[in-house]
Amino acid sequence: MTSFLKKYSIVGQTILVMSIFGMLFASLLAIFFEFSNPVILKSEAEAKQRLLLQVIGGKEYDNNLDTDFIDIPPNVYLKNKKNGKAYVARYQNKVRAVVLESRAPDGYSGDIILLVGISSDGEIIGSRVVKHQETPGLGDYIDIEKSNWILAFQGLNLSDKPSARWAVKKDRGDFDYMAGATITARGAIKAVHNALLFFKENKAQLVLTNVK
Amino acid sequence: MLSKSINDGLWKQNPGVIQLLGLCPTLAVTTTVVNGVSLGIATMLVMVASNGSIAPIRRWIPEEIRVPVFILVVAALVTIIDLSIHAFAEPLYKALGIFIPLIVTNCIVLARVESFASKNSTLPSLYDGFFMGLGLCIVLAILGAMREILGKGSLFSGFDLIFGESWKIVSIQFFDSTHGFLLALLPPGAFLGLALLIALTNYINQKK
Secondary structure, eight states: HHEEEEEEEETHHHHHHHHHHHHHHHHHHHHHHHHHHHHHHHHHHHHHHOOOOHTTTTTTOSSSSTTOOEEEOOTTTTTOOSSSEEEEEEEEEEEEEEEEEEEEEEEEOEEEEEEEETHHHHHHEEEEEEEOOOTTTGGGGGSTTTTTTTGGGGGBBBTHHHHHGBBGEEEEEEEBTTTOOOOHHHHHHHHHHHHHHHHHHTTTHHHHHHOO | HOOOOHHIIIIIIIIIIOOOHHHHHHSTTTTSSSHHHHHHHHHHHHHHHHHHHHHHHHGGGGGGHHHHHHHHHHHHHHHHHHHHHHOOHHHHHHGGGGGGGGGGGOOHHHHHIIIIIIOHHHHHHHHHHHHHHHHHHHHHHHHHEEEHHHHSSSSSHHHHHHHGGGGGGGOOOOOOOGGOOGGGGGGHHHHHHHHHHHHHHHHHHHHO
């Protein structure tokens, strides 16, 4: 093999060896991808389902959340850059809850993305942070895996809590925060509040739409 | 051969505190023991696999283009490990995130392939990959423990997220996390912690 290769110029040799290795490992990767991809897709779908279940709590529904959603164009409340999705949970064709994806562009680092489950009468059933890049061990307390902070939103609605109270205690609001990571809490609170405002403004569209 | 590999990997040529290679993950993920150990194990797997696959084919890799070939092999192996962790250990995948693909750029992996596996036969190369990886893993665990105790007041927290609920009992809480020493969790804390470990290693080596 080596003597065979030495007949070629260094360029030819490079091309030959790199192509062989490239093809060899690319096919290895392809085989592995085929094996692991179904498992990954399944666990991702399950994780999403679990999350949706968490934010709509015990509300009973009989439709498929995966396929029943409304497209939400970019707007000032949810701060989505592309068309987003609002999942609608129905029971016997009546809307029980809506799950909105709200974005906080004003966190400490990068966007914080939250799912907010709102019942048809405008009350928060549950909320979860689905994606964030806040400082580990500091700003990540908004994540349910790290602390119960996010549960404070449960059961709140706009009529009981006026806009001014949707702030951290430091800003004369009602919400706790962790010293040294106030910006994170501010961003998340604003995003949840915005989801409620969006719901209020678009209630007609969200709740009264018919089954697709 | 085996005892030399053990001695080099765990102490004399320890990647974490002597060779000081692959510092980015060392410093970035070691906020808790479980994060440090997980990345350590992932890196160890990559090192064993890359050393073990380069050594048997080293004769067919032309000297001039060995580094691109090494990178190709390492990248493929890391992708395979990344996919398997994503498929079969999702909580671990979530905890480590971007740092698994970044193992490709970890100099310690390429360094061992270049300086050991490309010159030695398969079995010693496997040993070398394993013990170098283990040496790094231990440093990551110690650094993680230091930062976790100081910063969060806990030790071994989060094991249950990766190995299942029953592992919750290994978690120890020394004091409430709100009284933690924040600096220990921030990047400067990682540098200070590593500096202390290096100082300790040098002190022990000088004493000998």
